Amino acid sequence: MTLRQAQGTGVRPVIGLTTYKQRAQTGVWDVTAAFLPAVYFEAVQRAGGIPVLLPPQPVDAEIVGRVLDGLDGLIVTGGADVDPARYGQDAAPETDKPHLERDAWEDALLSAAIDRELPFLGICRGMQVLNVNRGGSLHQHLPDLVGNDRYRIGKGQFATNEVVVEPGSELDALVGAKLPVKSYHHQAVDTVGDGLRVTARTDDGIVQAVELEGVPFGVAVQWHPEEDAAEDARLFAGLVDAARTYAGAKA
Template identity: 60%
Template sequence: MSDSERRPVIGLSTYLEQSVTGVWDVPASFLPRIYIDGITRAGGVAVLLPPQPADGAAYALDGLDGLVLTGGRDVDPTSYAQEPHPRTDEPRLDRDAWERALLDGALERDLPVLGICRGMQVLNVALGGTLHQHLPDVVDHPRHQLGDAVFSTTVARMVPGTRLAAIVGETVDGQCYHHQGLDRLGEGLVVSGRADDGTVEAVELPGATFVVAVQWHPEETLDDLRLFAALVAAAHDRQELRV
């Protein structure tokens, strides 16, 4: 197979939680299949990256053409110098450390990165930003997270001239399930999109080959593969650097 025919290998971070399947009740790494489908339908090969000792991140990145930081539990607020809000999740410190190591390595290598929901928050905190720990305290409504695994639809309006606007157009009807959001932006990040209540719905890192993050869940609407396709295309271009 020629280099131009190689399918980009995209790593996706995963959960590490107690899992019950049949007679088994064990800690397990998992990720909803729709994330994997988003990558494979866009032409990539998905590789799962379970939480593990952070010193292994560089070895994992050696085999990747792109990285997706997926959704999940809240980021540890002590990592951005705040005390936990009563509504903030108990942190998964192993996942925080693993994803931070993956992200730091990816940014150093200029590897294409897509952050989704928690992934956008990880990116912001890694670059020195902070989070609103409970958005209803800020926007006076709970519509970004209805609860009971019910996604809400949030209209995200893109900022003209940004990479996200070029990929998805003026607006996106994003499927949202988050009670936290970006407060102070991390160094170098620019806002690519906002909800009508002012909540940051997308950011990007100008100057990087491809570092884009969204607060909504594009994997929930796989009739629209534009974000995944853009990541895979950037990863395909990046393959030339690994030859």
């Protein structure tokens, strides 16, 4: 699938993207704010979608339903670690302080999206949210497992790692058998959640992508495709194309 195909004639689907909600500084202001790096929604725009931001808020089934009524696709974005209590563990020393409101909001959005068969893409934290949502667990600190910092070298600098993709998967159709990816994470999937198929790994066996079986488009990757417009734009094109089909079916 090419970007030209994704941007072709037809409806421009609305894609919701989850956001941070934490302290931010701009100009004279130092406040709690909902925000998201522009590379995320710019990737959606280039793929032919209309991005809208979904800030964390109290979970309510009516609110979640109303939000999803206005969407044709969903992206659960990167950010802080998922609360280990959600998968039955105590927090490791290296695990981030939990963002409980965001955890609950994204979990509710994903559950409702899956029920509706709304196309979705999980990115980094988003893949971990999906795995926990499906009853899986996480490795809380990868250096303890792999013996190095190859996935998060720190200081806002993305590491490059090569992933090997499962033949015949949705991911294979989008990006091919192998590709270099931009990594910035210190956690990863441990026990794989119900209904999830592992579709990419690195050479040390760490899970790098999963797909939810039984839905039209449910892909999640451990890396940051928004950081590589040349290679990973195809993931956003795939989501937007699936979202266009979803929008057409409900019109």
